[in-house]
Amino acid sequence: MRTEPLARKHDRASFSCGVPALDDYLKSYALQNAKNHSAATFVLVADDSRTIRGFYSLTSRHVLLDELPDEIRPRLPKYPEVGATLIGRLAVNIAYQGQGIGRLLVMDALDRCIRAAAEVASALILVDAKDPAAAEFYLACGFTPFKGIPDRLFITTRQTAEILKQAGTS
Numbered sequence: 665m666r667t668e669p670l671a672r673k674h675d676r677a678s679f680s681c682g683v684p685a686l687d688d689y690l691k692s693y694a695l696q697n698a699k700n701h702s703a704a705t706f707v708l709v710a711d712d713s714r715t716i717r718g719f720y721s722l723t724s725r726h727v728l729l730d731e732l733p734d735e736i737r738p739r740l741p742k743y744p745e746v747g748a749t750l751i752g753r754l755a756v757n758i759a760y761q762g763q764g765i766g767r768l769l770v771m772d773a774l775d776r777c778i779r780a781a782a783e784v785a786s787a788l789i790l791v792d793a794k795d796p797a798a799a800e801f802y803l804a805c806g807f808t809p810f811k812g813i814p815d816r817l818f819i820t821t822r823q824t825a826e827i828l829k830q831a832g833t834s
């Protein structure tokens with residue numbers, strides 16, 4: 665299995681993760697958003713290269729350091745806000761859920777973010793969990809909630825290298 669940028673050859677129509685808003689995003693908006701550079705989407709495919717097992721999208725953001733837990737701030741730049749990369753959407757095809765693919769997608773996204781941050785600095789990687797179960801999933805992947813915002817979570821780019829090492833992907 666490998667991830668690659670979403671393209672017309674991928675079968676978006678048959679993708680279903682059980683959350684219509686995420687399916688619709690992939691079907692109707694993801695390619696357009698890649699074209700206009702508002703979000704880049706990557707799909708996980710296997711040998712046939714068409715069937716999408718999962719996907720995620722990445723977008724640039726900035727974060728006010730005041731929103732982060734106090735203990736993390738000494739390890740970040742001393743500016744009021746820092747650059748961040750948002751994993752805006754992430755979903756696994758329902759036929760493949762519960763087999764470690766969600767975690768694999770997160771690790772792939774983190775790997776991509778850390779490589780991009782070497783060229784254009786980004787201090788944090790963010791996710792917005794759509795419900796408490798999604799927040800649990802991201803906690804299991806090593807993310808930490810924002811101060812008082814349990815459905816917005818982050819990992820510092822610095823922590824990412826350690827997480828990828830533990831996951832055996834770098």
Ligand SMILES: CC(C)(COP(=O)(O)OP(=O)(O)OC[C@H]1O[C@@H](n2cnc3c(N)ncnc32)[C@H](O)[C@@H]1OP(=O)(O)O)[C@@H](O)C(=O)NCCC(=O)NCCS
Binds near residue numbers: 755756757764794802
């Ligand atoms: C959430 C989702 C991405 C998880 O993908 P998955 O392939 O089923 O998850 P994995 O098998 O990789 O599980 C990874 C870890 O997260 C945990 N996890 C997975 N789904 C979970 C859930 N719904 N609630 C709590 N924990 C969950 C697993 O127990 C596992 O933890 P462990 O390794 O400590 O045992 C997938 O269920 C999905 O696409 N759901 C619909 C869309 C969605 O909710 N996206 C979330 C972004 S808003």
